[in-house]
Amino acid sequence: xxxxxxxxxxxxxxxxxxxxxxxxxxxxxxxxxxxxxxxxxxxxxxxxxxxxxxxxxxxxxxxxxxxxxxxxxxxxxxxxxxxxxxxxxxxxxxxxxxxxxxxxxxxxxxxxxxxxxxxxxxxxxxxxxxxxxxxxxxxxxxxxxxxxxxxxxxxxxxxxxxxxxxxxxxxxxxxxxxxxxxxxxxxxxxxxxxxxxxxxxxxxxxxxxxxxxxxxxxxxxxxxxxxxxxxxxxxxxxxxxxxxxxxxxxxxxxxxxxxxxxxxxxxxxxxxxxxxxxxxxxxxxxxxxxxxxxxxxxx
Amino acid sequence: xxxxxxxxxxxxxxxxxxxxxxxxxxxxxxxxxxxxxxxxxxxxxxxxxxxxxxxxxxxxxxxxxxxxxxxxxxxxxxxxxxxxxxxxxxxxxxxxxxxxxxxxxxxxxxxxxxxxxxxxxxxxxxxxxxxxxxxxxxxxxxxxxxxxxxxxxxxxxxxxxxxxxxxxxxxxxxxxxxxxxxxxxxxxxxxxxxxxxxxxxxxxxxxxxxxxxxxxxxxxxxxxxxxxxxxxxxxxxxxxxxxxxxxxxxxxxxxxxxxxxxxxxxxxxxxxxxxxxxxxxxxxxxxxxxxxxxxxxxxxxxxxxxxxxxxxxxxxxxxxxxxxxxxxxxxxxxxxxxxxxxxxxxxxxxxxxxxxxxxxxxxxxxxxxxxxxxxxxxxxxxxxxxxxxxxxxxxxxxxxxxxxx
Numbered sequence: 001x002x003x004x005x006x007x008x009x010x011x012x013x014x015x016x017x018x019x020x021x022x023x024x025x026x027x028x029x030x031x032x033x034x035x036x037x038x039x040x041x042x043x044x045x046x047x048x049x050x051x052x053x054x055x056x057x058x059x060x061x062x063x064x065x066x067x068x069x070x071x072x073x074x075x076x077x078x079x080x081x082x083x084x085x086x087x088x089x090x091x092x093x094x095x096x097x098x099x100x101x102x103x104x105x106x107x108x109x110x111x112x113x114x115x116x117x118x119x120x121x122x123x124x125x126x127x128x129x130x131x132x133x134x135x136x137x138x139x140x141x142x143x144x145x146x147x148x149x150x151x152x153x154x155x156x157x158x159x160x161x162x163x164x165x166x167x168x169x170x171x172x173x174x175x176x177x178x179x180x181x182x183x184x185x186x187x188x189x190x191x192x193x194x195x196x197x198x199x200x201x202x203x204x205x206x207x208x209x210x211x212x213x214x215x216x217x218x219x220x221x222x223x224x225x226x227x228x229x230x231x232x233x234x235x236x237x238x239x240x241x242x243x244x245x246x247x248x249x250x251x252x253x254x255x256x257x258x259x260x261x262x263x264x265x266x267x268x269x270x271x272x273x274x275x276x277x278x279x280x281x282x283x284x285x286x287x288x289x290x291x292x293x294x295x296x297x298x299x
Numbered sequence: 300x301x302x303x304x305x306x307x308x309x310x311x312x313x314x315x316x317x318x319x320x321x322x323x324x325x326x327x328x329x330x331x332x333x334x335x336x337x338x339x340x341x342x343x344x345x346x347x348x349x350x351x352x353x354x355x356x357x358x359x360x361x362x363x364x365x366x367x368x369x370x371x372x373x374x375x376x377x378x379x380x381x382x383x384x385x386x387x388x389x390x391x392x393x394x395x396x397x398x399x400x401x402x403x404x405x406x407x408x409x410x411x412x413x414x415x416x417x418x419x420x421x422x423x424x425x426x427x428x429x430x431x432x433x434x435x436x437x438x439x440x441x442x443x444x445x446x447x448x449x450x451x452x453x454x455x456x457x458x459x460x461x462x463x464x465x466x467x468x469x470x471x472x473x474x475x476x477x478x479x480x481x482x483x484x485x486x487x488x489x490x491x492x493x494x495x496x497x498x499x500x501x502x503x504x505x506x507x508x509x510x511x512x513x514x515x516x517x518x519x520x521x522x523x524x525x526x527x528x529x530x531x532x533x534x535x536x537x538x539x540x541x542x543x544x545x546x547x548x549x550x551x552x553x554x555x556x557x558x559x560x561x562x563x564x565x566x567x568x569x570x571x572x573x574x575x576x577x578x579x580x581x582x583x584x585x586x587x588x589x590x591x592x593x594x595x596x597x598x599x600x601x602x603x604x605x606x607x608x609x610x611x612x613x614x615x616x617x618x619x620x621x622x623x624x625x626x627x628x629x630x631x632x633x634x635x636x637x638x639x640x641x642x643x644x645x646x647x648x649x650x651x652x653x654x655x656x657x658x659x660x661x662x663x664x665x666x667x668x669x670x671x672x673x674x675x676x677x678x679x680x681x682x683x684x685x686x687x688x689x690x691x692x693x694x695x696x697x698x699x700x701x702x703x704x
Contacts, residue, residue: 049401135535135536136534136547137547137548153535155535155538160688163539244488246539246678247538247683247685247686249683260674263373264369264674266397
């Protein structure tokens with residue numbers, strides 16, 4: 001039985017949760033439930049075309065992955081993929097942002113144009129670059145041949161030594177506007193007085209960049225890098241369209257391997273285990289991102 | 300709320316499903332999934348004709364993206380498992396075993412027994428489409444057979460004849476392999492197992508236990524891989540070339556031969572005129588051969604609540620003039636004897652090459668792992684063998700292991 005005093009107190013304690021309930025329900029439905037289901041699948045030998053026979057295998061799928069040559073190949077490719085894509089996107093984005101921060105008469109147009117690759121759907125980008133790289137009909141081979149840089153056309157996507165780099169280049173083109181826009185926004189928050197003061201102190205252009213611009217952009221760059229690492233690590237659409245992971249396993253990354261295991265072999269259990277391993281690796285990056293955000297909010 | 304009001308509302312709520320059910324019976328809806336290579340084609344005309352002939356049945360035709368087959372089947376499996384599948388759909392043999400294992404298909408014998416159009420479809424098509432449990436789940440709709448496209452002008456200039464055997468094929472490919480033209484436009488990307496099959500399955504490999512690692516099979520595969528690695532009659536992009544690349548390369552005059560079916564004949568002729576012709580794929584020295592039978596059927600799903608109506612619709616599509624009309628949309632060949640007799644959509648030489656290829660036609664095994672073989676296992680291993688990353692024999696061992704553990 002409730003006393004007169006505890007009634008309102010309980011209501012008081014429950015109230016915030018009532019307000020949170022809609023958000024919690026949606027989060028549970030679209031994030032927590034699928035995550036739990038993935039975890040459940042990863043512990044079973046779940047094959048989609050055998051829905052009546054789903055034996056529990058414990059950590060079997062994870063152990064199988066550790067002994068799977070393709071898993072390790074994909075893991076190494078994933079690291080190369082992330083480092084090359086994010087690194088080059090960042091450098092290109094930084095350069096673009098610095099250029100776009102100069103004043104020239106068509107700056108507004110340039111800023112709008114630079115966002116185009118970012119706005120295009122990945123599948124279109126994949127198809128576009130596939131044909132640009134084509135051995136017989138591609139514009140890249142044509143230009144290089146005419147310029148005399150190569151003597152015979154190169155099968156960019158069919159050679160194991162060029163395939164991954166070729167796909168990376170397509171993704172760099174797609175992703176650099178994100179960095180450019182983020183960094184440009186950061187650049188515009190740096191007060192001109194800082195540069196004036198630096199100039200009075202006799203700082204060169206490089207020193208101004210090194211000691212004024214970069215420190216001021218540190219926060220923006222760190223956040224953009226962390227976000228982009230998470231996105232690039234997960235992205236498989238462009239690879240899937242351009243090479244399907246081939247030739248051989250040359251462009252296999254971990255999410256692509258998990259995808260093929262789930263949707264081609266229909267081995268949802270093994271695919272889920274691979275996806276969870278990728279998620280565990282990414283949690284390190286996510287933790288870094290969350291800590292940064294928390295720190296910024298405290299400040 | 301007053302008690303009487305509540306009761307009447309509750310009564311109405313209970314009655315509602317019954318009312319809709321009665322309504323559904325008076326106008327049944329058949330959901331049918333299809334895919335056309337050319338998404339601009341639509342079966343709307345046929346649907347209208349059918350609905351006119353069968354008042355009380357509505358056909359909801361849903362175009363599903365094909366994506367090399369995988370997009371289509373992933374959606375189909377997911378929809379069936381989620382209990383939201385179509386009543387009937389276009390299906391191919393390479394997924395029949397999986398669908399049978401899922402108990403997703405409805406046997407058609409009781410319906411076929413009463414269907415007048417059954418005799419107009421050739422017996423070998425019925426046999427070809429039978430499931431491994433002996434039942435008939437598939438109703439043939441259209442077909443194509445893969446054959447060898449070649450360039451008569453280049454062959455004449457090099458003084459060679461269209462090849463009938465593997466040896467002649469190699470000689471011809473080498474003779475025309477010059478001036479930036481590759482002898483054979485080989486497909487190493489998705490769907491390329493058909494090319495490999497003509498030479499390696501035709502050369503004696505089988506999908507039975509041990510069939511990929513027999514001496515004959517290993518030798519046939521070595522010979523095929525060497526076409527690329529040793530004789531270099533494939534273009535450098537062969538390891539990842541797909542359908543679009545082999546057709547475009549041939550049309551652009553970059554390859555002198557390739558293997559595909561009648562579906563690409565008209566665009567080849569548009570680009571090359573009479574400088575393109577076709578013959579059946581070459582045979583092994585022992586006279587055996589293999590070419591891919593590109594099948595397409597309709598099936599009714601066991602979970603359907605409108606099976607009779609669904610069968611009416613799919614049998615409509617496989618009979619006489621309707622089947623001819625359907626195949627003018629898809630660019631494939633009609634399954635009915637009456638339809639084939641007056642076929643005018645393709646130049647005759649390609650129809651002839653298709654007919655002459657029928658004795659060679661085969662299909663991949665009716666096995667749950669076949670779909671993954673065509674999508675990942677074959678391309679990955681073929682590409683690595685063509686690039687010299689693995690020995691040709693290792694490729695065959697990997698295929699053997701995929702099917703037989």
